[in-house]
Amino acid sequence: MATLSALHTKNKLYYLLLALGGLVVLAGLYAVHMMEEHGHIISGMNNQIVWGLPHVFAIFLIVAASGVLNVASIGSVFGKTIYKARAPLASLLSIAMLAGGLTVLMLDLGRPDRIIVAATNFNITSVFAWNIVLYSGMFSLVAVYLWTMMEQRMNCWTKPAGFAVFAWRFVLTTGTGLIFAFLLARQAYGSALLPPMFIVLSFAWGLAVFHVVQTVIYAWNEKVLDPTILQRKKNLLGIFVLGSLYMVATYHFTNLYFANRVEFEHFILFDGGLFPNLFWWGYLFLGNIVPLALIYLPGLGQTRCVMAASMAVVLGAFIFLYVFIIGGQAFPLSIFPGFEVGSTFADGQINEYHPSVYEFLVGIMGLAIAFMITTVSVRVLNFMPQDKHYIAD
Amino acid sequence: MSEVNNQRRAFLKTSLGAAAVAIAPGMLLFDMAHGSTEPVSGKVRWGMLIDTNQCKPGCDECVTACNTENGLSGGKLPTDSQWIRKIEIKDISTGRQTSLPMMCQHCEHPPCVDVCPTAASFKRADGIVLVDRHRCIGCRYCMMACPYKARSFVHEPIHDQNPDVPRGKGTVEGCSMCVHRIDEGLQPACATSCPNKAILFGDLNDPTSPIAQKLRVVASTQVRADLKLNTGIRYQGL
Numbered sequence: 340m341a342t343l344s345a346l347h348t349k350n351k352l353y354y355l356l357l358a359l360g361g362l363v364v365l366a367g368l369y370a371v372h373m374m375e376e377h378g379h380i381i382s383g384m385n386n387q388i389v390w391g392l393p394h395v396f397a398i399f400l401i402v403a404a405s406g407v408l409n410v411a412s413i414g415s416v417f418g419k420t421i422y423k424a425r426a427p428l429a430s431l432l433s434i435a436m437l438a439g440g441l442t443v444l445m446l447d448l449g450r451p452d453r454i455i456v457a458a459t460n461f462n463i464t465s466v467f468a469w470n471i472v473l474y475s476g477m478f479s480l481v482a483v484y485l486w487t488m489m490e491q492r493m494n495c496w497t498k499p500a501g502f503a504v505f506a507w508r509f510v511l512t513t514g515t516g517l518i519f520a521f522l523l524a525r526q527a528y529g530s531a532l533l534p535p536m537f538i539v540l541s542f543a544w545g546l547a548v549f550h551v552v553q554t555v556i557y558a559w560n561e562k563v564l565d566p567t568i569l570q571r572k573k574n575l576l577g578i579f580v581l582g583s584l585y586m587v588a589t590y591h592f593t594n595l596y597f598a599n600r601v602e603f604e605h606f607i608l609f610d611g612g613l614f615p616n617l618f619w620w621g622y623l624f625l626g627n628i629v630p631l632a633l634i635y636l637p638g639l640g641q642t643r644c645v646m647a648a649s650m651a652v653v654l655g656a657f658i659f660l661y662v663f664i665i666g667g668q669a670f671p672l673s674i675f676p677g678f679e680v681g682s683t684f685a686d687g688q689i690n691e692y693h694p695s696v697y698e699f700l701v702g703i704m705g706l707a708i709a710f711m712i713t714t715v716s717v718r719v720l721n722f723m724p725q726d727k728h729y730i731a732d
Numbered sequence: 733m734s735e736v737n738n739q740r741r742a743f744l745k746t747s748l749g750a751a752a753v754a755i756a757p758g759m760l761l762f763d764m765a766h767g768s769t770e771p772v773s774g775k776v777r778w779g780m781l782i783d784t785n786q787c788k789p790g791c792d793e794c795v796t797a798c799n800t801e802n803g804l805s806g807g808k809l810p811t812d813s814q815w816i817r818k819i820e821i822k823d824i825s826t827g828r829q830t831s832l833p834m835m836c837q838h839c840e841h842p843p844c845v846d847v848c849p850t851a852a853s854f855k856r857a858d859g860i861v862l863v864d865r866h867r868c869i870g871c872r873y874c875m876m877a878c879p880y881k882a883r884s885f886v887h888e889p890i891h892d893q894n895p896d897v898p899r900g901k902g903t904v905e906g907c908s909m910c911v912h913r914i915d916e917g918l919q920p921a922c923a924t925s926c927p928n929k930a931i932l933f934g935d936l937n938d939p940t941s942p943i944a945q946k947l948r949v950v951a952s953t954q955v956r957a958d959l960k961l962n963t964g965i966r967y968q969g970l
Contacts, residue, residue, distance in 0.1 A: 449870015449902030524879030
């Protein structure tokens with residue numbers, strides 16, 4: 340009887356969680372309605388900081404959606420058994436996060452009602468337009484990939500579908516990096532390093548999200564992950580975190596080498612007020628040092644440590660994107676290099692940004708959408724990784 | 733039989749008359765609204781030469797004229813649209829100070845046009861860079877891409893618009909070089925309002941135009957010439 344009542348409690352908890360997710364989505368939709376009614380004036384964004392908090396959430400979700408597929412690719416493309424068992428869950432998370440991220444991006448538009456215009460008028464030179472194709476293509480491709488995995492008769496197609504997804508997500512994250520890489524005039528962006536940097540960041544962020552979700556699912560179902568599998572996956576997270584740190588360090592070092600970007604680097608790393616603090620403490624310490632310590636320090640590295648490390652990586656990712664997106668715009672655009680500049684349009688000034696509750700609600704709605712898609716799907720379909728006793732590949 | 737035919741004739745006549753009465757005012761209004769239906773010539777490239785020696789610090793007549801012509805509020809909040817602004821610059825090494833108006837530079841290779849996903853940002857055959865307000869989805873990518881911060885986003889609903897210059901909440905806008913005036917054979921508002929005649933407007937491609945002649949004899953610069961955007965706005969005395 341005790342088990343039955345525990346089941347009832349769990350059931351209630353499930354619906355409570357779902358309702359909470361729904362409430363967050365509703366709050367986000369209310370914020371969208373308010374922005375539609377009053378305009379972006381009620382947000383903290385302005386003519387200097389044109390992309391704000393919604394973009395931090397959306398880009399995290401889209402980049403992580405690509406990165407989480409790494410788990411599936413290692414299974415399908417490189418044939419590693421423990422990852423193969425996790426490919427369906429990874430694909431589901433990818434679809435869920437992509438849906439969340441795209442919803443946020445779309446609803447933050449000045450005219451979200453014109454989305455059909457975006458779908459029917461295609462500017463071939465715009466990386467945004469390419470991304471519309473890349474995102475919708477990714478959606479369909481991952482759906483097909485999931486189908487080939489979950490429908491036994493289609494299993495023979497899993498490998499080619501896995502290959503296609505593997506290639507597509509590289510192009511997709513390249514596209515996301517290119518959004519910034521093509522901004523030739525801004526000191527913070529306009530670098531060919533950004534696409535590969537986003538690809539490596541996606542590996543770490545995606546795997547971290549995967550670890551968090553997997554840990555929760557295992558705990559919910561009162562199962563214990565094979566310690567050997569945990570060991571392998573935590574090591575992989577460590578390598579990805581180190582890899583992404585290397586890319587971010589290279590990006591800043593190359594900027595420091597270019598005389599016309601030194602001032603920007605000083606701003607973002609040392610004297611830019613909130614941004615250097617966020618970068619060093621939020622991104623570097625919380626997002627890198629803490630997870631690496633939790634993974635590699637002797638005596639640590641158990642399930643809880645890996646969960647904490649993954650959460651730290653995710654938090655660090657948000658902080659990184661805040662510094663990258665908002666900090667990059669806060670630094671004044673150099674229109675007259677070598678001159679002191681002043682105007683009524685904030686030329687030569689550090690731009691201020693105070694996010695409003697509305698844009699926060701729009702952003703967090705993306706997380707809630709991803710949460711709801713995942714929660715409902717793992718309940719109605721079988722996404723639980725089915726491990727045989729672990730044998731090294 | 734003939735009686736029936738007469739009736740039919742009378743009916744057709746009345747119908748034709750009614751149709752003409754119904755359509756004619758519409759046609760007239762259509763013509764008035766659209767003005768000339770001739771396509772813009774690609775042989776022309778409109779541009780400006782701004783003499784910074786004549787531009788006085790503190791004077792913002794061009795800004796006021798632009799606001800009036802285009803129905804802008806003239807507000808200076810970070811969320812207000814500013815199609816043209818006065819910039820005061822000081823050379824850090826020499827201390828020389830200069831005042832100049834800054835607006836869309838109407839580039840030959842405009843980054844805003846390259847990045848716009850819906851092709852709402854476009855360059856007319858005569859070199860004027862514009863935003864199609866019916867196509868703009870308000871993604872603000874052009875604002876990120878513009879090296880001159882020449883674009884503004886409409887952050888709130890707009891009332892009492894100038895019929896010649898339609899604007900819309902949630903879309904991006906910027907200097908149109910007063911395209912509606914140019915199409916009527918007039919000069920942009922900023923050029924005509926400058927008390928010191930610091931803004932010379934004209935066809936860069938016509939060797940006989942005053943702007944082309946002056947550009948041949950005075951030293952002029954393009955802002956951020958290193959980006960190779962070939963701007964339509966040139967500055968003298970920078």
